[in-house]
Amino acid sequence: MDVIVLIGRILFVVLFLGSGVGHLTQSQQMVPFAEARxxxxxxxxxxxxxxxxxxxxxxxxxxxxxxxxxLLLIAFLLPTTFLMHKFWTETDAQAKQAEMVSFNKNISLTGAALALFAFFAHTPELGLTITGPLFSL
Incomplete structure (x- = not known):
């Protein structure tokens, strides 16, 4: 079971780690886009x-x-979802669809991060972790 949870954690964070590196290494390209949003x-x-x-x-x-x-991932996902993926303001059908997909992806990732928070905060022995939880549910 511990290995399955570890594999799930690895797969879950691939997107976040890649995006984090991108935000730091490609910020000059990302800032104008963020400003436009x-x-x-x-x-x-x-x-x-x-x-x-x-x-x-x-x-x-x-x-x-x-x-x-x-919780840190949720703190990123919630504002980003509503600031960057306003599909309801798009008039072009293709752009609206693309933004809706990104919005729904982020909402789903927020749900998964919330479930992980509850899992980690509720389970005293997680296995294959360096520390135990900071919070307790």
């Missing part, structure tokens, strides 16, 4: 969100307060 302080928000993605992703991956890491 109305993100406040985009020059600060893009690298800060990259650090949030890396911290949350590594926490879940390594099992270092993975419950907190799950």
């Amino acid at each position: 109305g993100v406040p302080l985009a020059k600060l928000a893009v690298p800060a969100s990259g650090l949030l993605l890396l911290a949350g992703g590594l926490s879940v991956l390594l099992g270092i307060w993975a419950d907190l890491g799950s």
Whole structure:
């Protein structure tokens, strides 16, 4: 069971770790896009969100307060979903569909991160982690 949970954690964080690296290494390209979407302080928000993605992703991956890491990912996903993927404002059908897919993907990832938080905060012995949970449910 421990190995299955570890594999699940690895698969779950691949997207977050890759995105975090991208936010830090390609911020010059991402800032104008974020500004166009109305993100406040985009020059600060893009690298800060990259650090949030890396911290949350590594926490879940390594099992270092993975419950907190799950909450960090939620803290990234919720505002990003509603700021960056406003499908309801799109008039072009193809753009609307693409934004809706991204919006729904992020909502689903938020649900998975919330479930992981509950799992980590509720289960005292997770196996194959470096630390136990920070929170207790």
